[in-house]
Amino acid sequence: MSIASRVGAPRIVPTKGIPYPAGDPSVGTNEERAWRRRLLERALEAVCTPVSKPTVFEVEAA
Amino acid sequence: MRLSENDEVGAGNWGRRGRPLTRLVHEVTALCLGEETAYREGRLTVSAPEAAAIVAAPALAEVRVSCASPGEPVRIVKLLDAVEPRTKGRGGAGIFPGILSPRRPTRGPETHVLRGAAVVAAGFLPRAQEAVVDMSGPAAPLSPLGATHNVVVEFTPAPGADWEDVDTALRQGIIALAARLAEAALEAPADAVETLPGVGEQADDGLPRVGVLTNLQTQGKFKQPFVYGRSFTDSFTTLIDPNDLDDGAVVSGQFGHPGLKNSTLLYQNHPIVEAMRRRHGSELRFAGVVLSPEPVDQAAKEFMSAHAARVCALAGWDAAVVTKEGGGNADADMSLAMDALEEMGVPAVGLFAEMAGRDGTGPSIVVPPMRATAMVSTGNYDERLVLPAVERALGAERIDLVDQAATDEIEIPMAAVYCSLSPLGWGRSTCREAA
Amino acid sequence: MRIVHYINQFFAGVGGEDAAGTPPSRTDGAVGPGRRLATLLGDDHEVVATVSCGDDHATSAAGAIDEIVSLIRAEQPDLVVAGPAFTSGRYGLACARVAAALVAEGVPAVAAMHDENPGVEEAGAAVVVRSGAVAREMGPSIDRLAAAVARLLAGETVGEADGRIGKVPRRNVLVEKPAAERAVDLVLARLGGDRSATEVPLPRFDPVTPAAPVDDLSKTMVALVTEGALVPDENPDRLESARATKWLRYRIQDRDSLPAGEFRSVHGGFSTVWANEDPHRIVPLDVARELEREGLIGGLHDEYLVTVGNGTSVADARRFGVEWAADLRRSGARAAILTAT
Numbered sequence: 001m002s003i004a005s006r007v008g009a010p011r012i013v014p015t016k017g018i019p020y021p022a023g024d025p026s027v028g029t030n031e032e033r034a035w036r037r038r039l040l041e042r043a044l045e046a047v048c049t050p051v052s053k054p055t056v057f058e059v060e061a062a
Numbered sequence: 063m064r065l066s067e068n069d070e071v072g073a074g075n076w077g078r079r080g081r082p083l084t085r086l087v088h089e090v091t092a093l094c095l096g097e098e099t100a101y102r103e104g105r106l107t108v109s110a111p112e113a114a115a116i117v118a119a120p121a122l123a124e125v126r127v128s129c130a131s132p133g134e135p136v137r138i139v140k141l142l143d144a145v146e147p148r149t150k151g152r153g154g155a156g157i158f159p160g161i162l163s164p165r166r167p168t169r170g171p172e173t174h175v176l177r178g179a180a181v182v183a184a185g186f187l188p189r190a191q192e193a194v195v196d197m198s199g200p201a202a203p204l205s206p207l208g209a210t211h212n213v214v215v216e217f218t219p220a221p222g223a224d225w226e227d228v229d230t231a232l233r234q235g236i237i238a239l240a241a242r243l244a245e246a247a248l249e250a251p252a253d254a255v256e257t258l259p260g261v262g263e264q265a266d267d268g269l270p271r272v273g274v275l276t277n278l279q280t281q282g283k284f285k286q287p288f289v290y291g292r293s294f295t296d297s298f299t300t301l302i303d304p305n306d307l308d309d310g311a312v313v314s315g316q317f318g319h320p321g322l323k324n325s326t327l328l329y330q331n332h333p334i335v336e337a338m339r340r341r342h343g344s345e346l347r348f349a350g351v352v353l354s355p356e357p358v359d360q361a362a363k364e365f366m367s368a369h370a371a372r373v374c375a376l377a378g379w380d381a382a383v384v385t386k387e388g389g390g391n392a393d394a395d396m397s398l399a400m401d402a403l404e405e406m407g408v409p410a411v412g413l414f415a416e417m418a419g420r421d422g423t424g425p426s427i428v429v430p431p432m433r434a435t436a437m438v439s440t441g442n443y444d445e446r447l448v449l450p451a452v453e454r455a456l457g458a459e460r461i462d463l464v465d466q467a468a469t470d471e472i473e474i475p476m477a478a479v480y481c482s483l484s485p486l487g488w489g490r491s492t493c494r495e496a497a
Numbered sequence: 498m499r500i501v502h503y504i505n506q507f508f509a510g511v512g513g514e515d516a517a518g519t520p521p522s523r524t525d526g527a528v529g530p531g532r533r534l535a536t537l538l539g540d541d542h543e544v545v546a547t548v549s550c551g552d553d554h555a556t557s558a559a560g561a562i563d564e565i566v567s568l569i570r571a572e573q574p575d576l577v578v579a580g581p582a583f584t585s586g587r588y589g590l591a592c593a594r595v596a597a598a599l600v601a602e603g604v605p606a607v608a609a610m611h612d613e614n615p616g617v618e619e620a621g622a623a624v625v626v627r628s629g630a631v632a633r634e635m636g637p638s639i640d641r642l643a644a645a646v647a648r649l650l651a652g653e654t655v656g657e658a659d660g661r662i663g664k665v666p667r668r669n670v671l672v673e674k675p676a677a678e679r680a681v682d683l684v685l686a687r688l689g690g691d692r693s694a695t696e697v698p699l700p701r702f703d704p705v706t707p708a709a710p711v712d713d714l715s716k717t718m719v720a721l722v723t724e725g726a727l728v729p730d731e732n733p734d735r736l737e738s739a740r741a742t743k744w745l746r747y748r749i750q751d752r753d754s755l756p757a758g759e760f761r762s763v764h765g766g767f768s769t770v771w772a773n774e775d776p777h778r779i780v781p782l783d784v785a786r787e788l789e790r791e792g793l794i795g796g797l798h799d800e801y802l803v804t805v806g807n808g809t810s811v812a813d814a815r816r817f818g819v820e821w822a823a824d825l826r827r828s829g830a831r832a833a834i835l836t837a838t
Contacts, residue, residue: 430699
């Protein structure tokens with residue numbers, strides 16, 4: 001994530017880990033899918049938000 | 063483990079500041095094996111049977127003791143840890159709290175130091191990456207052990223012994239041996255008497271309060287240091303009296319990344335602490351040491367580095383030097399802490415090893431800071447060097463890294479030379495553009 | 498000193514694009530632009546041979562660079578000069594790769610090309626000297642190159658002032674002061690107001706202008722893209738596991754999910770166990786379809802775009818980005834979610 005900011009990616013949603021950007025193997029299947037949904041919803045909010053510099057859009061805890 | 067009178071002297075009467083400490087330094091200029099352990103006029107004689115008996119433990123079937131001194135055509139491989147012989151009195155008297163002495167904040171105003179000597183463990187342990195030291199040739203100046211007279215402890219594990227027990231036995235063994243060797247100098251006149259101030263003394267001198275945030279690698283078995291004898295894995299950031307480092311409050315149990323390792327010997331002689339003490343009262347006011355873990359997952363890294371930065375700020379620091387242990391992963395903790403410090407208006411300087419590839423053209427830093435900008439380079443991890451053949455090797459007969467006899471001419475990366483890229487700032491290596 | 502010059506088929510006089518497949522060959526002495534180079538270097542140095550190769554052959558034939566390097570090595574040069582390649586991409590890559598290979602063997606080499614040439618990124622530890630953009634600028638380009646070569650032959654260094662571009666290798670040296678003392682010096686300098694003092698230059702990145710926000714998501718086609726190397730199980734298009742030279746597209750038009758066993762990640766930079774257990778951890782098609790069905794987004798692009806982000810050169814990564822943006826624009830996608838590993 002700090003790399004993404006550093007190289008200037010405008011809209012960044014932090015994820016759980018490098019090998020599974022859209023998942024979270026530490027939780028059950030349903031919970032993981034719910035997490036993925038929240039990630040994508042947050043990413044879509046990000047593309048609808050004006051930004052002028054690298055901006056981090058954290059996913060709120062469930 | 064017995065307490066000496068030394069333990070009670072001066073206990074707690076230094077008021078609201080750190081404990082002052084006097085180092086009684088005995089220079090070691092020669093080392094040999096002999097009938098009886100003794101120290102006389104710079105010569106340290108070690109009784110091999112006595113030394114082996116001190117290290118002996120149920121987990122170790124055999125312990126072998128030998129010597130390696132600067133300038134000799136000797137290579138030490140599979141090097142694990144190195145300890146500087148120190149003691150506060152007979153039986154240790156509080157030295158290495160939690161390992162040799164009872165676990166409590168160190169007391170006693172004096173510590174005897176056998177400077178120029180080291181007790182070194184070498185041999186196989188799981189998860190240990192092979193570390194190399196040459197006592198002569200081009201690699202000798204790259205490692206702190208290239209310039210010390212080394213008492214090398216090799217071992218054979220007991221059949222069926224648990225590796226963790228082997229590790230514990232070795233750590234306790236070389237520490238007990240280091241304290242025992244220092245005891246040989248208790249009656250000898252000191253070559254130097256060094257008085258270390260207690261940190262936190264108030265003064266209206268207008269000097270900036272500068273401290274060091276030292277991150278410790280915390281990745282579990284064989285990759286963790288011990289603070290007051292307890293594993294630092296899963297621990298929290300803490301302020302520590304720097305003079306307790308001198309008395310062995312931090313001991314290494316971390317055998318990864320040989321070039322980027324902080325050995326016990328370097329914690330005892332924390333180079334940044336020494337540099338700050340030297341400038342104390344003239345250019346800065348030495349504000350102390352904060353130890354902080356390097357957690358494995360990203361969220362924990364972010365939390366712990368932000369927390370560590372706040373501890374430094376709460377301790378009233380005006381600026382900080384930040385250090386790490388380990389490879390690129392540990393850069394993240396350091397960069398995050400540096401950025402958090404800068405965000406609070408506390409300028410931060412980090413010590414990084416570059417990972418610029420064999421030819422030095424790759425990106426230098428895996429995870430550079432975003433806000434902080436001041437970095438010291440301790441050299442390029444990936445650059446190769448050729449070490450000439452030697453006459454004798456200790457630690458193992460082969461170097462698995464290059465699959466060659468340990469005495470051969472070998473070509474290895476800087477990363478394999480013990481403490482060559484010291485994140486605590488021991489070394490004189492750095493990178494320059496080869497224009 | 499003995500100098501060998503490397504040039505392409507065009508400057509060797511073999512031919513233009515029609516001759517780009519010509520294999521390597523050697524000629525005695527200087528040829529084409531090498532003549533002026535030889536004149537400028539004077540009597541102390543000699544261009545002993547010229548090695549040339551067609552640009553296509555040099556950049557795509559297996560073993561071509563080794564072949565060129567062995568022809569050059571046979572001349573026992575003290576220094577090798579490659580180019581100038583101007584903005585010609587394949588020629589620049591050939592010059593860069595030849596120079597990089599020679600330097601890795603301990604033979605000093607200099608390549609000349611324009612700043613924008615993709616070869617600049619591939620020259621390894623070789624010296625790269627700036628040339629003009631087009632062959633019309635041969636004269637001043639050769640002048641600058643000859644001056645840099647003369648400096649190197651005299652044992653001097655070549656820096657920015659001499660037209661050096663590209664990466665400058667960083668080498669280990671021993672200095673007087675230990676790192677700890679330097680760190681304290683640096684912290685005192687910072688306290689004194691010096692914000693620029695550092696021993697490690699911070700990496701420089703291109704400024705990125707953020708795209709304008711999407712106004713109505715429910716009318717917007719969204720694309721899924723990734724550098725997580727997720728491909729059909731057989732990896733039919735042979736995506737690399739590292740140092741990607743290409744990107745690929747896979748149709749997802751008639752799919753609601755990417756089942757384990759049918760897709761896998763070939764990324765070489767992390768453990769792919771989790772990705773292979775559930776490919777949605779890399780490309781979140783399952784949830785994206787759900788969002789599409791619910792009308793939250795106007796539609797999902799028919800294909801996902803994929804490459805591998807693992808030691809990929811900046812030049813290649815930049816090219817992929819430009820190509821992806823153009824491709825998505827053409828297909829009507831107006832937003833993309835890039836899952837990054």
